[in-house]
Amino acid sequence: MPSVVTANRLNDGIVVYLAPDGTWTEDIVAAARAESEDEVKALEATAAEAVRERLVISVYPMPIEVKEDGAVDPISVRERIRASHRTTLTKDWYDVPL
C-alpha cells in the first residue's frame, strides 16, 4: 500500500500533502507516493525540513489506496474527511467514500 505525507499549513491550518517537487498541495491526488519504507523516510525528511521552514505543522505519513481510475482513497474515514476539505453533511453519506 503506498503512503503519502500529510500536514496542516502553518499560516492557515489547511490540510496539505507533500508533492513530488517538495511543495505542499491541497490535492491528495497530486501527493508524492512512497512505495517503500525508505521512500516514506525520505518524504518524512523533506517534511521535517518544511516544519523547520515553518511551512507546515502536524506532519505524519498515512497509507492510501489508488483506484483503477486513478482516484486516491485515503482509506480511513478521518483521512477521507480531511482530504475532502469539507464536512460530510450530505444526503448519501453512509458508506460512500465522500
Place this chain on the structure above:
Amino acid sequence: MYRYDEFDHAFVNERVAEFRDQVARRLTGELSEEEFRPLRLRNGLYLQLHAYMLRIAIPYGQLSPRQLRQLGMIGRKWDRGYGHFTTRQNLQFNWIKLVDVPDVLAALADVEMHCIQTSGNCVRNVTSDPYAAAANDELEDPRVWCEILRQWSTLHPEFNWLPRKFKIAVSGAAEDRAATAFHDIGLRIVRGPDGENGFRVLVGGGMGRTPYVGQVIREFLPKEHLLSYVDSILRVYNLLGRRDNLYKARIKILVNALGIDKFREAVETDWEATNKDAVDLPEDEIRRIASYFAPPDLPERAPRDEALAARRESDSGFAIWYRNNVLAHRVPGYASVVISLKEPGRTPGDASSDTMDLVADLAERFGHNEIRTNYTQNLVLPHVALADIPALYDVLAEAGLAVGNNEMLGDMICCPGLDYCNLANARSIPIAKEIAKRFEDPERQAEIGKLRVNMSGCINACGHHHSGNIGILGVDKRGTELYQITLGGSPKDDAAVGTIIGPGFRAEKVPEVIDTIVDTYVENRQEGESFLETWRRVGAAPFKEALYGAR
C-alpha cells in the same frame, strides 16, 4: 449587562497585542510549534482536522446585539460565514487562519469579548441558566455570581496551572437548566435556614471517560463567602489533584478517590484557615457588580393576548412552535423565546452569519437588546412581550428559524465529531441529521413528548451523551464507526449517567435504533410518564429485548 471598565479594556487589549506579537514570532520562527502551542491554546486557538478552530467565550451565555453582529461579521470576514454554539455556551469558528487571529481578537475586544479561559488547565468560562432574570422559578440572578467568579478567576496566579481544566456552572432557579451536577463545581442558589439566599455547592461532577454526578460538599454556603470557599476547593484540588496521568487529573477523580467526606474535610480545614476577608468581595463591590445586571424595565402587560391566542387556534405550525419554544416569564405579558438551531438537515448548534445578524435585529426589535446562548446549543431571547410574538415568529419562519422543537427529540445536542474534531473517533453531525429526518414530523415528536437525545463523537463527551435520556457515543471499531447507546441519563435535578444498553450499532442503523427505543418507551409508558420515569420503572429489559431480542 456587565460593561468593561478601564482596567478590563486595557487588560484585553494588552492580551491582543501580546498574542499579535506571539503570532508574529511564530511566523518568523522565533517560536517553535512546541513553544507556541500552549500560548495559542491560552487564547482559545486549537488545530483541528481541517484548520484552526477559535473558541470564543460567551460569559454565562449572554450577548448584546452588537456583540452578536460582530460575531457574524467575524464569521463572514475571517471564516466561512458560520459558527458553532457549544454546550459550554461558547462559540467556535472552524476555519480561522492563524495569520488572521490577532485581527479577530482585536475585533472581539472592540465589543468586550475575548478567548481567554476557553482552553487550558485553568478555570474555564463560567456557564449559567439561559433564562436568568426572566424565569419565574428563579430565586436570584446567577449571572452576578458568574461575573464575580469570572473576575476572580481571570489569570488568578494560583489557579492558572491546575492539574486539568476546571468548569463551573451556576443556577439560581428551582429547575436546574445549567447541568450543574456535571461540572467540576456546580452552584445552586438556595434559600437558607434564615430565609437568606446562599449556595448549595456540588463538586466532582463531569463527563468524559469517567462520568460522575457531582456530590454535595456543602448544603448551604452563605453567599458572601462564595469566593473564599471556591478558593479552598481549588487549593485542595491544586495540591492533591493528579498531574501524572491526564485521564485521572480532573477533580472528579480526586473527589471519588478520597471520598466526598475526606475531600470535604480537607476543604473545610483549608477554609477555616483562610483569611476570608482577604478573598471574599466586600458587600458594596457585590452590589456594584449586581447593578450591571438590573433586569430591563418591563412594564406589566395583559397576561393574555387575544391576537396571539387566535393565531394559536388558526395556525398549527405556530401553535407547535409556541408550545415548545415559548417559555413562561416572571413578568405578566412577557415570555422567553427559544430560537432553535436544530432545523432538520442542518448541523445542530451551527448559525450562519446571516442568522446572527437577524437574531441581533430581533433582539433589538422585540427582545430588549438581550440574547442568550443555551448549553443545549440554541439561542434565547429572554424578554419578549407576548403581543410581539406573532411578528417575531413570522420573521423567524421566513428565515427558516421557526423550528418548534425545543427540548423535544429534534433538539439534539451534538458535538462536531469527526467532521471537524481532531480527537474524534466517529462522526456525529450526519447521524444527528439522519435522526432528525426520521423524526421530522412534529406530530410524532409531540406524541413522544420531551426527550433529550445527546451525541458525542468520542468518549470526551463534549456532546453530553452521558446525560442524555438517550445518549449516542461514536467509537472506532477497527476502522468502522460504531455507535454505542446509553439510556437513562439526565442533566437535571435528578442527574444521572446513562447506562450502556448493549453492543454498538453501525451508523446507518442508528436512526432505526432510536426509533425502536422510542417505540418501546411509548408502548411501556403509563399516562403522563416521561422517558426517565418509564426507564426507571421498567428497567433495561424491554429496551434490550426490543433492540437485541431477535438475535
